[in-house]
Amino acid sequence: MVILITGATGFIGRRLVATLRESGHRVIAVVRHADATEDAVSGDFTRDLDPETWVPRLAGVDVVINAVGILRERGQQTFENIHTRAPQALFSACATAGVKKVIQISALGADRGNTGYFTSKHAADEHLATLDLSWTIVQPSLIFGAGGASATLFAVLASLPVIPLPGGGRQRVQPIHIDDAVRAIKEIVETDVMHRRRVALVGPEPMSLRDLLQRLRARMQLPRARFISIPAAMMRASAAIAEHLPGSLLDRETLAMLNAGNTASPEDTRRLLGEPPRAPEQLLTDEQRHGLVREAQLAWLLPLLRISIALVWIWTGIVSLGLYPVEQSYALLARVGIAGVLAPVMLYGAAVLDLLIGIGILVLRRRRWLWLLQLAVIGGYSLIITFKLPEFWLHPYGPLSKNLVMLAAIYMLYTLEGRRWNTSS
Incomplete structure (x- = not known):
């Protein structure tokens, strides 16, 4: 079959592309900038909002899978464009072009949720259900797998020395492994099961968030978890702040979706797989465990180290601006050859530089040049003091x-943040 997949470079999409191609299907990937050497077409869900745009791309296509999704709006990447208007245009074009089957990857809870993510997904689902063609609306629960947002978030939480639980961690979840989800969707592609149906893809059993994190931590071979319950109001306030932080997986949308619950009967999943989906203890393989533990711990250790260094710079700047006796500061400067009108310029200039470096560490997204500046400043200070005030080595x-x-x-932050940025770019 000829299968067109949107969101082909995403967490689910790229695995579907690989699996379906291995099964002998011709897969056309929709990407923003198609390479002439690839089996791909150009498409952009922020702009391609009319059915006429999609019809030419569907010539000879048997199946369309829409795997596009975003967790957070940014610029033109809005829920309305990405989840509703572009998919509706694509689905209408499929009906016009005579596509045999459309598979919409939605979300479990989209038909009853009230967040922007849920309502935008639901609007596209409802439009597809009105069209005269074969369709299946796939509603996965949390999809767990290496490189996925859910796996990253829960692995980070599970690796913390003390795990914060919103509302005590009573929220119900039912995660499904990415490989099971892809196998189930492949079955829908290749057979006539689940025709014109909404299909829940879930793990074998519901569990509380607390239970999931406890099992995941045990699988990561970390010491027994220590939990702390976070009141709902405090959690909402934290989410409102976190959504403004680059790379944060927590915001008010994701918190609301978690609180809404994410469970369903596993019967559809079992039928598609021909066996029960893998248990929570099997979500993380031995091969993945070591890498995931290291990545999860770095995800909170690096920010902790970064904030600590920022506070050192900020506090040093504040102290230099007057908390430390100015006369003693001038005396130290005089010993290194800085006196007269130059002394206050150097003292307060250095203090302001320290403050700016500290603030920059906290607010800048790209900081590699700032780490190099700090290495130069601290290295320079250390050399000057070594030659002019050597007794400080014996303090x-x-x-x-x-x-x-x-x-x-x-230097560690310079190296590791650069590597993580290059990986995510």
Whole structure:
């Protein structure tokens, strides 16, 4: 069969492309910028909002799978465009072009949720259900797999020394492994089962969020979890703040979807797979465990280290602006050859620079140049003090020797953040 897949580079889409091609199907991937060497066509859900745009791309296509989805709006990537208007245009074009089957990957709870994510998905689902063609609306629960947003979020939570639980972690979840989800969708593609139906793809059993995190932590071979319950109001306030942080997986939308619950009967999934979906203990393989544990811990350890270094710079700037006796600061500057009108310029200029570096660490998204600046500044300070004030190497509090730790920590952030940025770009 000839299968066109939108969202072909996403978490679900790229696995569907690989699996269906391995099964002998011709798969046409819809990407923003198609390469002439690829079996792909160009398409953009922020702009392609009319059926006429899609009809030419559907010539000879037997099956269309819509795997496009976003968790957070950004610029023109709105829920209305990405989840509703572009899919509706695509589905209408499928009816016009005579596509035999359309599979819409929606979300479990979309038909009863009231978040922007749910309502936008539901609007596209309802439009598809009115068309005169064969369709299946797939409603997966949390999909767990390496590289997925759900796996990343829950692995990070499970790896924390103390795990915060919104509302005590009583929310009901039923995660399904990505491989099971892809196998089930492949079965829908290749057979006539689930014709004109909404299909829930879920794991074998519902469980509480607390139970999931406890099982996941045990599978990661980490010590027994310590939980702390976070009141609902505090959790909503935290989500409102977190949604403004680059890369954050927590916002008011995801929190509301979690609180809404995410469970259903596993019967459809069992029928499609021909066996029960894998148990929660099987969501994480031995091969994936070590890498996921390391990535999960780095996901919170690196921000913790970054914030700590930022606070050092900010506090140093504040102290230099007057909390430390100015006369003593001028005396130290005089010993390194800075006196007269230049002394206040250097003192307050350095203090402002420290403050700006600290604030920059907290607010800038790309910080590689800032880590290099810090290495240069601390290295320069250390060299000057070594030659002009060598007694600081013998100070019992180690004000100069601690710079070695700062330099190592900053270089580690420079290296690891650069690697993570390149991986996500």
